[in-house]
Amino acid sequence: MDFVITHKKRLLRKYGKKGTFHIIKAVKKLVRVKSGRLFLIDEHNGVLNGFDFKKRVEPKRFKKFLDVLDKDSKKENTFLIIGGNSIIPFYKVENPTDDEDKVILTDAPYASRDDDFLIPQRAFGRIPDSHEKAEDFLLSIIEQTIEYYKAQEGYKGSFGYSASIWKEASKAVFRVIGDVKKLKVSPPLNAKNIKKTWLKRQFLYFNLHGTKETPNWYGQKALGDAPNFPIYPVAITPEAVPALKRSCVFTEACYGAWIFKKRTEESMALKFLSQGSIGFVGSTAIAYGPPTPPSMEADLLCKYFFQYVERGVPFGDALRNAKIDFAKKMVRTQGFLDDDDKKTLLEFQFYGDPSLGFTKKGI
Secondary structure (H helix, E strand, O other): OEEEEEOHHHHHHHHHHHHHHHHHHHHHHHHHHHOOEEEEHHHOOOOOOOOOOOOOOOHHHHHHHHHHHHHHOOOOOEEEEEOOOOOOOOEEEEOOOOOOOOEEEEOHHHHOOOOOOOOOOOEEEEEOOOOOOOOHHHHHHHHHHHHHOOOOOOOOOEEEEEEHHHHHHHHHHHOOOOOHHHOEEEOOOOOOOOOHHHHOOOEEEEEOEEOOOOOOEEOOOOOOOOOOOOOOOEEEOHHHOOOOOOEEEEEOOOOOOOOOOOOHHHOHHHHHHHOOEEEEEEEOOOOOOOOOOOOOHHHHHHHHHHHHHHOOOOHHHHHHHHHHHHHHHHHHHHOOOOHHHHHHHHHEEEEEOOOOOOOOOOO
């Protein structure tokens, strides 16, 4: 069963009656297209073990609500949240590493059937909204998702873009989906000379720097690069993202999925979604990866994700399976999950409908 979940009162608070009317209408159409089931959770208090979300949505209670839904269903389920942190809040999880992130904002606990949030058992996704007061962004993404259920061709091929210092590690990932000779590197490339047409591909892979403060992603100079290369050039900005057709994005950038209190032009994740990305995977925190092979942390997770998606596995299942495979691999390799591994499992989110995916022909 495909469960679609949102909160009507919180939508009303943000978008008003007219905006919420259009959003709910579109959500109901999406549910029909998916043959799913809609829960406006503030209108379903008492239906399932007395859960009451009329006044507030507390993440721990919301997770228990999902557990009940999952337990009561006899089918394999997918879960899609409609709205960002102000509608259905992300879970706040303690950061297992000693870096500057105090907590990790994540949907990972919602994808887990137990209290060990590291390993997902559910296919889970979220169609987020932006910080704009108008409903246009969220409404357009829902309507775009409906269109993606119709048979239509998308792009072929792949685009990869890496910081120069990580280019060897990035090649090990990119070869899963493309020709490593075509991997773009920053520097020498930067936001001023990147071409929009390069991004019109089915798979988009980025291994660049990111921050919470700016929407841009950055390259990094490597030893041996030309002396006149900048150390941290701006590699890509939201303005460089073209109109897309069913493109799937995976970014390893720190805060690549950071959407909190961001307008569309203030977040690469929101920009990619607004321009037609069918699915987006990124981190809401500082992410880790090696400078050279073998693939570990974000590199390894990305590699597994693309392998599943290429085989026609839906995006939500692909990320779930990739996280499971990642955990198994690291336990086999080092006997345990270290703190960086744990953070990797928690911080990478999927934005989009988890039931969507590509056929093996890429359609």
